[in-house]
Amino acid sequence: IELEEIKARPVPPKHHAFRGEVTRIVLTTLRNAKRPLTTPEIAQRVMAERGLDSANQRLLKTMTKRAGACLRNLQKQGGVTRQPGPGPFMLWELAR
Helix, strand or coil, X not given: CXXXXXXXXXXXXXXXXXXXXXXXXXXXXXXXXXXXXXXXXXXXXXXXXXXXXXXXXXXXXXXXXXXXXXXXXXXXXXXXXXEECCCCCEEEEECC
């Protein structure tokens, strides 16, 4: 066997999530919230739960987009509702 011919497997990015992990964190965050939360607030909670650096603004922006996509998917399924929030962000809460 020629080991040089075997290519190394690519390592997934550190912020790569397992299937359903972000959804579970988002739903738990909304269940425990006392008020509707903005998308960046939810993204920061996702980052904290996964042990990611919330001071990294580039990663925070990426995770905000991912949390937003997760929330829109949950909204289509009827699990969460949204309302206009501060600035360009939406306020999210569990559907009743």
